[in-house]
Each structure stands twice: as C-alpha cells, then as structure tokens.
Amino acid sequence: MRVNTKLVSWDEIVDWSIHLADIIKKDGFKPDLIVAVARGGFVPARLLCDFLGIDNMLSIQSQHWTEAAKMEERAIIKFPYYIDAKNLKILVVDDIVDTGDTLKLAKIYIEENWKPLSVKTAALQWISPVAKFKPDYYYIEVKEWIWFQYPWTRLEDTYQFIKRMMMETFKETGKREWTYEEILRGFHEWYGIDVGEAYYKRAMEILVEKEIVEFDPDRKIYKLRVT
C-alpha cells in the first residue's frame, strides 16, 4: 500500500456526528449559528444542526487541501464576506483537523471580521500528532496519519488517486498502458480500498475528459498522456 487510506461510510458519518453533538451538548455550549467550513464541513455541520436543533447555518470556504492527500502551502479564505454577528455564539465545523490550518484560519477570520460573542470549533476527527491546532470539540482522535476517504469526496479522490498511481508507475517503470482491470487491481494494491464500479467508471471518464489519459476503444486500453 502506498497511501494509508480508510474508506468512511455515510453510516459512520452519522454515527460520529451524533457522538460529536452529544459532546457539545454535555459541555453546555449552545451555538446560535453553525458555520460549515467548505467544502469538507458541510455534511457534519448540517448533521450537527439536526442533532443540536439549530436553524442557523452558513458556510465559509477556507482551503488548504485542494487535492486528495496533497496539501497547498497556505490556507486561504476564498470568498471573504461580512455578517453582523455581535450577538451570536458561533460553532465552526469541519470534517477533520489535519494540519489544523484550515479550521484555525476560519476561526481567526470570523473572530476578527464578524466579531461574534464567542467562537468554538468542532471536527469529527483530529489528527493529534500532526495538527498544530486542537478543536474545542472532536469525536475521534487519530493517532497515525491516514487519508480518510469521506463519502463526499469519493469521486474526486478516486480520479486523483488513479492519476497519481498511473503517473508514478510511469516514472518508475515507463508503463503507460493500462486495462480497466489493471487499474482496479492497482487501485486496490496502492490504496487498500475498493470504492465500487460506479466510481471507477466515472473516474476514468473524468481522466479522459481532462486529457490526462486517452482511451483506445479497439484495444480497450487506457493510455497515460505524457507531455
């Protein structure tokens, strides 16, 4: 296995979100507004609204990880905006705290620009050995870095993982041509997970559309384009 990956199911997300909501409730924190950090925090934030009984939710895009398991240098607030939050207690929610930069930046941005009563942070998972920032609330402490394949990034991750596998294999061995079956087998060997037919098929369509691979319909071969 080349990248330590764990497939996360929708059921696990619901279960983790319920537990996270319980932790927040037990602490006595009742936010007036939940802010989802786009894009990863959307589903957990929406579920927390449900389990904590909160009507007010909006989102801000704080981005660091633009590609699966590949980090940009700096986190940025993509579309900065202002709301009057002076009477609000805010809970900022993301899926995972990895380096911690994304959630930390969202928190600082909100504190400095929206000036709310208070801001707390929550994430389903916190990778404690690498994170420079610890959220106020989390459900799972991850002790060893893993790429979590969340249900909402399944396709994006799949095509990026396949692309990486094909490019690195080419660099190491010169291999450019792959059958569909070889890609599936390779994916499983490299990442140790199986995402299912619907995702592999669409991932290959995307790689063809993006002109990263070409498909030869006669030989049923995917060929990595090399420039």
Ligand code: ADE
């Ligand atoms: N986003 C940032 N870090 C991540 C990780 N380790 N797994 C899944 N998504 C992430």
